[in-house]
Amino acid sequence: MTTSAWAALYDRCADGYDPHVGHFAVLGRRLVDLVDPLPGERVLDVAAGRGACLFPAAERVGPAGAVHGVDLSEGMVRQLAADIAGRGTANATAARMDAQALTVAEGSYDRVLCAFALFLMPDPGSAARGFLRALRPGGRCGVSVPVEQLMPGDRAAMSDLFRSVALRAGPAAARRPDFGMNAGGLLAEAGFTGVRVVEEESAFVFADTAAWWEWTWTTGFRAFYERLPADLLEEFRERAFALLEPAVTREGLPATARTRFAVGTRPGGPGM
Ligand SMILES: C[S@@+](CC[C@H](N)C(=O)[O-])C[C@H]1O[C@@H](n2cnc3c(N)ncnc32)[C@H](O)[C@@H]1O
Numbered sequence: 001m002t003t004s005a006w007a008a009l010y011d012r013c014a015d016g017y018d019p020h021v022g023h024f025a026v027l028g029r030r031l032v033d034l035v036d037p038l039p040g041e042r043v044l045d046v047a048a049g050r051g052a053c054l055f056p057a058a059e060r061v062g063p064a065g066a067v068h069g070v071d072l073s074e075g076m077v078r079q080l081a082a083d084i085a086g087r088g089t090a091n092a093t094a095a096r097m098d099a100q101a102l103t104v105a106e107g108s109y110d111r112v113l114c115a116f117a118l119f120l121m122p123d124p125g126s127a128a129r130g131f132l133r134a135l136r137p138g139g140r141c142g143v144s145v146p147v148e149q150l151m152p153g154d155r156a157a158m159s160d161l162f163r164s165v166a167l168r169a170g171p172a173a174a175r176r177p178d179f180g181m182n183a184g185g186l187l188a189e190a191g192f193t194g195v196r197v198v199e200e201e202s203a204f205v206f207a208d209t210a211a212w213w214e215w216t217w218t219t220g221f222r223a224f225y226e227r228l229p230a231d232l233l234e235e236f237r238e239r240a241f242a243l244l245e246p247a248v249t250r251e252g253l254p255a256t257a258r259t260r261f262a263v264g265t266r267p268g269g270p271g272m
Contacts, residue, residue, distance in 0.1 A: 014075035028052025035142035047117030128190035138269015192264025
């Protein structure tokens, strides 16, 4: 999908983004922990969405620091600005910007974050080089990408269902983003040093299949759904629910995700 098509898709996802289990919120906080912003620092959160990284980063840098969230989706930026105002987060702002063509001053940030977005971009290399330029020498960047997207039930059976339905809808429906992209290699190629890659599995529990379905409509899954004719979408939903119902326990519907985090440093800082 093109950059503008992704932005338009996320406009439609923005209102009820990431409901029920807070999957992006949990993993955004994890990325912030790995990048470890310090009190008083300036942080750029690229493709900030509804602030999964921005809010924990704002807590860490405190009133003497600042976090600037940028995203290409107008809907996300509007909602994020409202969230920032609603929470009274005085040290954060939101603005519209393409991650692949950042218009921020060179060396103006101590930390750059980018969670769950590089794999959507046609030119992630440009984005990574922009992250490097945005950082001061010695500044640190952290990115995350999905290796296995959040999925309940039997992952292999669900993947087969996605594949078989997509193939019936035609080649456009079968196109997928670059899951498992080499985020560490991307940072190294862009010029980051000391690149460290961590891969983690995370577990979440949806209340039921309906909650999972609602969650998927606020994520990239929606791109797949919107390419299906109405009858095939309904067939997909029914077959997915039939596969998932046996997996529901007294606690709910368990789901897992596998995420790759990569952290690197702009060379040239003190002691480097
Ligand atoms: C899966 S969401 C992740 C949002 C947030 N980082 C999080 O972890 O919840 C992907 C986000 O990337 C944004 N995005 C996609 N392509 C972009 C681009 N080229 N520049 C800026 N933002 C982009 C979308 O608008 C969306 O908000």
